[in-house]
Amino acid sequence: xxxxxxxxxxxxxxxxxxxxxxxxxxxxxxxxxxxxxxxxxxxxxxxxxxxxxxxxxxxxxxxxxxxxxxxxxxxxxxxxxxxxxxxxxxxxxxxxxxxxxxxxxxxxxxxxxxxxxxxxxxxxxxxxxxxxxxxxxxxxxxxxxxxxxxxxxxxxxxxxxxxxxxxxxxxxxxxxxxxxxxxxxxxxxxxxxxxxxxxxxxxxxxxxxxxxxxxxxxxxxxxxxxxxxxxxxxxxxxxxxxxxxxxxxxxxxxxxx
Amino acid sequence: xxxxxxxxxxxxxxxxxxxxxxxxxxxxxxxxxxxxxxxxxxxxxxxxxxxxxxxxxxxxxxxxxxxxxxxxxxxxxxxxxxxxxxxxxxxxxxxxxxxxxxxxxxxxxxxxxxxxxxxxxxxxxxxxxxxxxxxxxxxx
Numbered sequence: 001x002x003x004x005x006x007x008x009x010x011x012x013x014x015x016x017x018x019x020x021x022x023x024x025x026x027x028x029x030x031x032x033x034x035x036x037x038x039x040x041x042x043x044x045x046x047x048x049x050x051x052x053x054x055x056x057x058x059x060x061x062x063x064x065x066x067x068x069x070x071x072x073x074x075x076x077x078x079x080x081x082x083x084x085x086x087x088x089x090x091x092x093x094x095x096x097x098x099x100x101x102x103x104x105x106x107x108x109x110x111x112x113x114x115x116x117x118x119x120x121x122x123x124x125x126x127x128x129x130x131x132x133x134x135x136x137x138x139x140x141x142x143x144x145x146x147x148x149x150x151x152x153x154x155x156x157x158x159x160x161x162x163x164x165x166x167x168x169x170x171x172x173x174x175x176x177x178x179x180x181x182x183x184x185x186x187x188x189x190x191x192x193x194x195x196x197x198x199x200x201x202x203x204x205x206x207x208x209x210x211x212x213x214x215x216x217x218x219x220x221x222x223x224x225x226x227x228x229x230x231x232x233x234x235x236x237x238x239x240x241x242x243x244x245x246x247x248x249x250x251x252x253x254x255x256x257x
Numbered sequence: 258x259x260x261x262x263x264x265x266x267x268x269x270x271x272x273x274x275x276x277x278x279x280x281x282x283x284x285x286x287x288x289x290x291x292x293x294x295x296x297x298x299x300x301x302x303x304x305x306x307x308x309x310x311x312x313x314x315x316x317x318x319x320x321x322x323x324x325x326x327x328x329x330x331x332x333x334x335x336x337x338x339x340x341x342x343x344x345x346x347x348x349x350x351x352x353x354x355x356x357x358x359x360x361x362x363x364x365x366x367x368x369x370x371x372x373x374x375x376x377x378x379x380x381x382x383x384x385x386x387x388x389x390x391x392x393x394x395x396x397x
Contacts, residue, residue: 017266027277048302052305055306056309057376060376063379063380066315067378070382071383071384076382087384088378095374245380
């Protein structure tokens with residue numbers, strides 16, 4: 001009997017070793033999987049933090065461009081854009097908890113843009129105020145290094161066209177259609193002023209001229225007013241501030257229909 | 258000799274069992290820490306996205322320029338999900354505090370506090386940079 005028990009124990013000690021080996025194998029593989037998952041999770045968290053940071057940075061650069069264009073279009077100096085972007089870049093360099101942040105920029109200079117801004121107000125029927133700059137973000141973090149190139153374009157444009165109908169004597173009813181665009185999409189105007197040319201001088205159109213402005217809220221507005229001028233071609237100018245305080249103007253010549 | 262070996266195997270088995278138990282403890286404690294970190298980072302992400310949303314039309318800098326702290330608090334209350342406490346401090350680019358009133362919607366009862374640093378550039382003609390510190394916690 002004792003001999004049989006001893007034989008059974010000897011047999012089952014081999015099985016025990018196999019079970020122990022199996023347990024160790026499971027332990028090692030589960031540890032390996034856990035470590036792999038953990039490293040993957042850390043990476044995704046880093047990506048999330050960096051993508052959020054980039055989103056915020058792009059927003060700030062866009063705001064700086066809007067501010068600069070509003071300033072330049074209202075008579076500010078052209079170097080305002082570079083000065084504002086420099087200041088923003090310094091702030092990002094001085095405080096960033098993700099690592100060392102270098103934001104470089106190049107204001108566009110070509111046939112239209114000068115130091116990153118383009119004010120085109122003298123072309124007939126159309127006016128453009130625009131700012132454009134290329135940015136390079138270099139982020140040297142603990143977890144990873146990121147280099148990102150992007151461009152920011154802020155543009156407000158208007159188109160202006162119209163005609164007049166003769167009333168009595170020199171009196172004319174002018175009808176205008178004005179469209180406001182932000183980067184090609186319909187935009188909103190905050191303030192509109194209209195002028196017309198009479199005997200070589202520009203006169204503002206006001207309520208005494210029966211000024212009527214119908215803003216459709218989709219970037220289009222129809223304007224009508226009555227003026228007294230002997231000319232057969234009426235020069236009209238629209239001065240518009242969009243909702244971001246960016247100024248743009250356009251001129252058009254109205255003829256009788 | 259065989260009986261001596263059997264004793265050694267028992268010791269090895271006991272050692273392995275202890276190892277398994279301790280490693281399971283170690284793994285489970287790590288897992289709980291990981292989840293807390295995730296919660297905090299989610300909260301920070303929510304806070305940052307709320308600030309970006311407010312800043313997208315320039316209203317964030319307008320509230321600060323005007324010193325309209327009540328409107329800023331109300332706007333944050335609307336943009337952030339319900340049940341999140343916040344405390345916001347605005348600094349200028351010289352790191353001097355700008356807000357003259359507390360911008361908060363209540364006390365922080367939670368142990369999990371997320372921190373968000375946001376740089377707000379104004380859209381107004383006079384360019385200004387603000388550094389915003391936002392602390393967030395889940396209301397308990």
